[in-house]
Amino acid sequence: MSSIVLETHSLLKRYGGITPTNDVSLKVETGARHALIGPNGAGKTTLVNLLTGVVEPTSGRISLDGQDITQLAPHHRVRRGIVRTFQINQLFNELTPLQSLALTVSAQLGISRQWWKPLGSDPRVAVACESLLKQFRLDDVMDQKVKLLAYGKRRLLEIATAIASKPRVLLLDEPVAGVPEGERQEIFDTINALPPEVSILLIEHDMDLVFNFARTVSVLVNGAVFAEGDVASISTDPRVKAVYLGEGQHG
């Protein structure tokens, strides 16, 4: 049996009368390919914000490797290996892809506070950037300002930036949102190529992608875990079909 890397214990978040996260107890195993699905407004993004520490829970706990991280600041969680991508690109527009990645790699190596040596003076930075740029096919645009890049390239940089942080738990918030059909598979191939011990939590709308990629699925409805199980059982669960998969036929 594999070990649990990230776990939430009765996590609850309340904004006034709204409860976007309601008593969620989620277990992410080491090396998981875990998908989080649910209709719009199910509380998927709030859950990601709770996990990354951007939002504080009303009650409940979050633990990483069995250690309580509920009170840990967001940047400390990143250093412990919880890394996310954003549904809407969050990039450094005035930097180049190379500079963005070099900075991210420096942060990962713990040398981003150096204030006297030039960026990239550590040879490890160049080595890591080179392979990332190649892997995400950004090498031809590495010296262009990010704001001038085409959408597809920006999307790749979004994912590359997360990978550059060497995640142990990677939270992918709709990684292929807005990416043309033909390029989606490439992004997933890259994600699939991550080391098997990296745990991935995927938040996604596209059911085909979820069922191709994930081994475990949690269905979130109205802030609570509605169903949980392996892909086969979830995809055939009549209740899930009713609340979620059937949604498309009505709307």
Added chain:
Amino acid sequence: MSAVQTSLRANAAWRWWELALGGVALLSLFFAGSHALLLNEIAILALFALSLDLILGFAGIVSLGHAAFFGFGAYVAALFAKHVMPDPLVGLAVAMVASAGLGALCSVLVLRGSDLTRLMVTLGVAAVLYELANKLDWLTGGADGLQGVAMGPLLGRFEFDLYGRTAYAYSLVVLVLGVFIARRVVHSPFGYSLKALRDNRLRATSIGMSVNARLAAVYTLAAALAGVAGALLAQTSGFASLDGLDFHRSADVMLVLVIGGTGYLYGGIFGAIAFKLLHDVISAWTPQYWTFWLGLFLLVLMLVGRDRLIRPWTWMKKR
């Protein structure tokens, strides 16, 4: 060497025009002549603007009260020379450390909030210091300014002369050192992290950087540089006054940066030259109405754009 390494190294490499600028600065020492006093003012203003550029152009912190550190540095340097010892270099170091301390204290106030909040907070700090300096007249001389500051010779050898030759050489060397330090800093991982958090604070946090610690660090550094600029003014003029803390000084230095451009480190220098020359030329011609022409210049600069304005050959081309 791989393309990636080459590109990373090219970021921090010296450009030809930077070296040319250094050459011009060196030459200006020998040909300053009767303009040394004006050049001294330019060098001091350039250093002051450089310090604002570090927080505004790189870290994205807007400030309308940067004179707080300038004036504070000036008073510290003047008081130190009057009451402790007249050596300028020791005084400069003391003013720098004191201003850094004040900057570190004030940095807490600019960590959070929108641009408007920061404008008001920085404005408020400068106003508080201004009235404190006004009220504590037993210490600062109040509205009359701190007089009777006698500076010792620089390095024990060079007396400050009436023509400002020593003063200019002193200020210029300090400016060059300031640019050199700032240049190292902005090309370091720390410097890039400032640009990163200016561009996208959320992402900067998401790659594992503590935004607040970095903002506090750069604010402290900028305060130290501004304090040094103020100290230079007090030492080379033998005088410190409320004028150093006045709102117009905070506004002027912002104008200087707007004229010269932010975020590439030399905007303060070019802006200070343009600002002081404009001031000198226009006020010689029409002393009372110089702000009219300055205002008009700003409007043209903003509407036409700096890139276009300094390239006259593009004016007639269609966009």
